[in-house]
Amino acid sequence: MAGGMSGRVVMVTGANAGMGKEIVFALAGMGATVVMVCRDSGRGEAARREVQERSGSGDVELLVADLSSQQSIRNLVREFAASHDRLHVLVNNAGITQPRRIETADGLESVFATNHLGPFLLTNLLLPLLTASAPSRVVTVASGAHTMGKIDFDDVQASRRYNEIAVYNQSKLANLLFTYELARRIAGTGVSANAADPGFVKTNLRVPFPYSIFSFMRGAAVDGARPAVFLASSPEVGGVSGRYFGRKGEVRSSKASLDEADARRLWTLSAQLTHLDAEG
Ligand SMILES: NC(=O)c1ccc[n+]([C@@H]2O[C@H](COP(=O)([O-])OP(=O)(O)OC[C@H]3O[C@@H](n4cnc5c(N)ncnc54)[C@H](OP(=O)(O)O)[C@@H]3O)[C@@H](O)[C@H]2O)c1
Numbered sequence: 256m257a258g259g260m261s262g263r264v265v266m267v268t269g270a271n272a273g274m275g276k277e278i279v280f281a282l283a284g285m286g287a288t289v290v291m292v293c294r295d296s297g298r299g300e301a302a303r304r305e306v307q308e309r310s311g312s313g314d315v316e317l318l319v320a321d322l323s324s325q326q327s328i329r330n331l332v333r334e335f336a337a338s339h340d341r342l343h344v345l346v347n348n349a350g351i352t353q354p355r356r357i358e359t360a361d362g363l364e365s366v367f368a369t370n371h372l373g374p375f376l377l378t379n380l381l382l383p384l385l386t387a388s389a390p391s392r393v394v395t396v397a398s399g400a401h402t403m404g405k406i407d408f409d410d411v412q413a414s415r416r417y418n419e420i421a422v423y424n425q426s427k428l429a430n431l432l433f434t435y436e437l438a439r440r441i442a443g444t445g446v447s448a449n450a451a452d453p454g455f456v457k458t459n460l461r462v463p464f465p466y467s468i469f470s471f472m473r474g475a476a477v478d479g480a481r482p483a484v485f486l487a488s489s490p491e492v493g494g495v496s497g498r499y500f501g502r503k504g505e506v507r508s509s510k511a512s513l514d515e516a517d518a519r520r521l522w523t524l525s526a527q528l529t530h531l532d533a534e535g
Pocket of ligand 1: 348396
């Protein structure tokens with residue numbers, strides 16, 4: 256569908272490596288204007304040049320931001336709005352695993368901050384622009400790992416007990432609770448919110464033990480990128496919102512991900528932790 260995204264402005268986070276780079280490559284190849292959000296200017300610029308050369312697109316831009324820092328996200332939104340008056344697709348892709356508990360500049364646990372609070376804040380700050388550009392789409396890259404996740408509302412930042420796998424699984428469940436709650440909140444605005452399941456993919460993402468034993472089973476990043484690219488670009492899902500798609504189409508997410516009370520509770524907590532109410 257070359258040219259199918261012509262005139263569409265897309266933002267992709269975590270765009271310099273792994274699936275993010277493949278998502279950018281695919282959407283640039285379809286004619287979209289793609290803004291790559293990367294945390295390191297050197298890695299970001301190298302990837303931007305590579306994508307531009309491979310896709311033959313002249314419309315690939317770079318903005319530098321650290322998704323674990325709320326100030327950096329606010330700066331990113333201001334910088335983006337200074338040069339763009341439309342945004343048709345936001346792909347929340349950046350994500351991490353972290354073997355030890357680390358706190359961000361905001362004093363928050365880094366996996367929860369990067370994988371959930373970052374996309375939560377970025378999406379909310381960009382929502383006015385997405386709504387003004389409707390029809391538009393928010394795509395968040397979740398994971399099958401969410402099925403083993405539990406939101407520990409008593410210790411959501413794992414201050415008392417840190418387990419790398421549990422913290423990652425929680426953040427990926429949060430991606431789904433966020434997507435479904437967002438879809439409910441923005442229903443009727445022309446903005447959709449869906450989540451992607453890439454499968455198990457060979458990227459730079461650290462795979463903790465015991466899952467590392469199965470690393471040989473990982474697929475190619477280009478294949479893992481497909482669900483997000485489909486949700487970002489296909490006319491087939493133009494009117495679809497609040498859903499979860501894998502490589503073979505729509506998939507059922509866990510019972511926990513469908514809990515509306517938990518989704519509202521997580522939203523309220525996330526708004527507090529990102530000072531969203533004060534910021535508007
Ligand atoms: N790989 C899998 O099997 C798998 C399965 C299910 C879901 N996922 C999800 O897929 C998404 C992409 O991951 P990937 O597998 O492609 O991993 P990856 O190769 O490690 O790519 C992650 C990207 O996110 C960026 N990033 C990390 N922290 C950031 C921050 N604080 N601010 C801005 N950018 C940041 C990284 O930048 P740097 O290069 O600077 O580190 C990189 O560009 C993640 O959300 C992950 O949870 C992956």
